[in-house]
Amino acid sequence: MEQKFIDLFKETLEIEDREIEMTDxxxxxxxxxxxxxxxLIAMIDEEYDLIIESxxxxxxxxVADVHNYIKSKTV
Amino acid sequence: MAFQKIQNxxxxxxxxxxxxxxxxxSKLEMLGTPKDISKFIETTGIAKRHTVGSEKICTSxxxxxxxxxxxxxxxxxxxxxxxxxxVTQTPDYILPSTSCILQDRLGLSTDCFVLEVSLxxxxxxxxxxxxxxxxxxxxxxxxxxxxGDTVTVTKSDRDKSTYxxxxxxxxxxxxxxxxxxxxMYFQLSTDGKNHKAIIIxxxxxxxxxxxxxxxxxxxxxxxxxxxxQSYLNxxxxxxxxxxxxxxxxxxxxxxxxIDKEEVDYFVFHQANKxxxxxxxxxxxxxxxxxxYSLDEYGNTSSASIPLTxxxxxxxxxxxxxxxxxxxxxxxxxxxxSIYFETDSIICPEIIKYNLNK
Numbered sequence: 001m002e003q004k005f006i007d008l009f010k011e012t013l014e015i016e017d018r019e020i021e022m023t024d025x026x027x028x029x030x031x032x033x034x035x036x037x038x039x040l041i042a043m044i045d046e047e048y049d050l051i052i053e054s055x056x057x058x059x060x061x062x063v064a065d066v067h068n069y070i071k072s073k074t075v
Numbered sequence: 076m077a078f079q080k081i082q083n084x085x086x087x088x089x090x091x092x093x094x095x096x097x098x099x100x101s102k103l104e105m106l107g108t109p110k111d112i113s114k115f116i117e118t119t120g121i122a123k124r125h126t127v128g129s130e131k132i133c134t135s136x137x138x139x140x141x142x143x144x145x146x147x148x149x150x151x152x153x154x155x156x157x158x159x160x161x162v163t164q165t166p167d168y169i170l171p172s173t174s175c176i177l178q179d180r181l182g183l184s185t186d187c188f189v190l191e192v193s194l195x196x197x198x199x200x201x202x203x204x205x206x207x208x209x210x211x212x213x214x215x216x217x218x219x220x221x222x223g224d225t226v227t228v229t230k231s232d233r234d235k236s237t238y239x240x241x242x243x244x245x246x247x248x249x250x251x252x253x254x255x256x257x258x259m260y261f262q263l264s265t266d267g268k269n270h271k272a273i274i275i276x277x278x279x280x281x282x283x284x285x286x287x288x289x290x291x292x293x294x295x296x297x298x299x300x301x302x303x304q305s306y307l308n309x310x311x312x313x314x315x316x317x318x319x320x321x322x323x324x325x326x327x328x329x330x331x332x333i334d335k336e337e338v339d340y341f342v343f344h345q346a347n348k349x350x351x352x353x354x355x356x357x358x359x360x361x362x363x364x365x366x367y368s369l370d371e372y373g374n375t376s377s378a379s380i381p382l383t384x385x386x387x388x389x390x391x392x393x394x395x396x397x398x399x400x401x402x403x404x405x406x407x408x409x410x411x412s413i414y415f416e417t418d419s420i421i422c423p424e425i426i427k428y429n430l431n432k
Binding site: 014035037038039053057 | 115119236308310311314317318349
């Protein structure tokens with residue numbers, strides 16, 4: 001599930017030239033912007049049937065934080 | 076949930092008028108590099124927008140020309156129009172109500188029932204629900220619903236979170252009392268808890284206009300606006316739209332036992348493609364049933380549903396019987412859906428605003 005999530009994350013933010021790590025702080029990515037945030041919210045809703053509210057999203061810093069949050073809500 | 080079934084009312088015509096001035100998003104430097112620009116256009120679906128620009132054109136002007144053309148094509152006598160509703164959040168004045176000004180300008184009878192409704196993206200849906208209620212009893216026979224906004228006037232051209240998304244338009248919808256009409260169905264909701272998600276803070280009576288209202292401040296890095304310009308919380312509104320709109324449509328279909336497969340078109344408020352495609356996938360309908368006018372006109376607030384019908388379904392609705400579901404959602408927060416049927420309605424081509432009329 002972890003690799004699938006990393007792939008989806010990369011694809012959603014259209015990161016094409018490199019690999020990403022679970023420990024990355026995603027807001028530091030060059031590709032990160034407000035449309036990226038919306039695309040990510042949409043992807044998580046589509047793939048995991050989970051809406052992450054913006055207040056909650058603000059507390060998540062790394063790719064792993066997002067992944068762990070999804071796991072905690074969908075198990 | 077608020078559900079309405081309305082008998083004896085049929086839609087007989089729809090028209091739309093847009094300003095001539097076009098903003099081409101592909102040339103908008105505020106969006107960043109050429110790569111950023113193409114990503115923006117691809118994600119939002121918004122390539123161009125018709126805006127009032129520097130002309131002093133109000134919503135009432137656009138709606139007036141849409142109405143004149145529709146009334147003429149319908150062969151209606153103006154004195155027969157006994158119910159007139161105007162929906163906008165960009166009126167001519169704080170007072171009087173612009174609906175009164177339009178009653179006179181259109182030459183409607185002083186005995187016509189006239190009302191103004193203040194709603195944005197859900198405005199056409201609520202306007203339809205309201206005018207249908209007045210017509211259903213047969214007390215009124217001919218109803219004119221004018222719906223539109225010039226929201227671009229309320230956007231800061233240094234706010235890339237809102238400025239590239241919006242266009243301006245005015246529309247007219249004509250309805251008649253008709254005992255043979257198939258029923259119209261409505262689902263309507265409101266959640267004022269999130270009223271600050273889309274707001275113009277100053278200039279009303281809560282925060283009266285002051286010198287401070289004009290001070291342009293940096294709200295987020297690179298985003299500048301004053302308090303007379305509208306704020307939009309993109310993330311909250313996005314989550315709202317992709318959650319509430321599908322629920323509204325699904326509950327409408329379920330409550331009134333409407334077969335989704337029988338519906339010819341689902342016309343959504345044209346917010347942006349990321350949002351509306353998400354809504355489309357959630358209600359599980361194919362792209363061939365969901366028309367878009369976003370590419371050419373952007374998000375035109377309350378006008379977007381009738382504008383899309385005119386821009387994209389004109390051939391279909393003028394020649395055939397069609398079953399249509401529409402869904403409006405946004406500022407308020409307010410949202411709702413309609414199911415209605417049309418049978419060879421009057422639908423003139425999109426009118427380009429004539430400055431000399």
